[in-house]
Amino acid sequence: MPATLYSFRRCPYAMRARYALVTLGITVELREVVLKSKPEALLQLGGRSTVPQLIDGEQRFPESLDIMFWTLENTIDTKSAEQLWPRDAGKQAKILAWIRFNDHCFKQWLDRYKYADRHPECSEEFYRAKGERFLKRLNKRLSSSEYLLGDVLTLADIAVFPFIRQFAGVNRKWFEGSEYSHLKKWLNTFLDSDCFKVVMKKYEPWEDGQAIINFPEPL
Numbered sequence: 001m002p003a004t005l006y007s008f009r010r011c012p013y014a015m016r017a018r019y020a021l022v023t024l025g026i027t028v029e030l031r032e033v034v035l036k037s038k039p040e041a042l043l044q045l046g047g048r049s050t051v052p053q054l055i056d057g058e059q060r061f062p063e064s065l066d067i068m069f070w071t072l073e074n075t076i077d078t079k080s081a082e083q084l085w086p087r088d089a090g091k092q093a094k095i096l097a098w099i100r101f102n103d104h105c106f107k108q109w110l111d112r113y114k115y116a117d118r119h120p121e122c123s124e125e126f127y128r129a130k131g132e133r134f135l136k137r138l139n140k141r142l143s144s145s146e147y148l149l150g151d152v153l154t155l156a157d158i159a160v161f162p163f164i165r166q167f168a169g170v171n172r173k174w175f176e177g178s179e180y181s182h183l184k185k186w187l188n189t190f191l192d193s194d195c196f197k198v199v200m201k202k203y204e205p206w207e208d209g210q211a212i213i214n215f216p217e218p219l
């Protein structure tokens with residue numbers, strides 16, 4: 001039986017989990033969640049009810065990063081898995097450093113920039129400038145290689161790009177006119193990819209008892 005993924009299409013955490021699943025060719029049962037009315041089956045699991053969450057038999061993974069590691073362990077495409085998460089401890093540390101900075105520093109400024117009206121103590125431009133510190137670092141890194149760790153895609157790229165997509169979407173005109181040309185090119189490689197089309201396919205909210213939705217759908 002495939003594992004079950006509770007997901008929300010537009011959530012950047014769920015996006016990176018789905019992107020890893022598609023990249024590594026793993027099929028799950030998809031349950032699309034409406035955040036304002038979460039399904040009973042999710043709530044009854046107890047504890048946190050954020051998405052994404054993956055349930056694999058008795059095991060539960062309520063963190064997107066853990067779901068990504070679960071995909072690495074469960075794929076039969078070991079070559080791609082080793083590329084995304086190289087054995088080299090130094091590279092692993094760099095990957096985690098990018099992800100941690102994204103999740104623990106950049107994300108808070110992204111949220112304030114996106115919902116500046118809910119944080120009137122500072123201006124939208126102020127929050128954007130705070131977020132730009134990460135954009136600058138990414139752009140500098142991407143000026144000398146195609147991806148964050150070099151010339152191959154790793155978990156760092158997959159984990160970070162959905163958040164940059166969200167930042168870009170707050171004021172698209174500003175982002176398009178910005179100086180971050182390497183970052184824009186990098187982001188577009190994801191947004192234009194076939195994988196992303198599969199990742200962003202729309203599904204109706206899941207209801208108990210409905211037919212199983214396999215994700216990704218078989219070709």
Ligand SMILES: N[C@@H](CCC(=O)N[C@@H](CS)C(=O)NCC(=O)O)C(=O)O
Nearest residue numbers: 011012013050051052062063064065
């Ligand atoms: N650290 C979690 C964060 C997940 C998260 O915050 N998801 C949001 C949607 S983007 C959510 O479920 N919000 C609803 C809630 O907090 O109840 C992860 O990496 O999976």
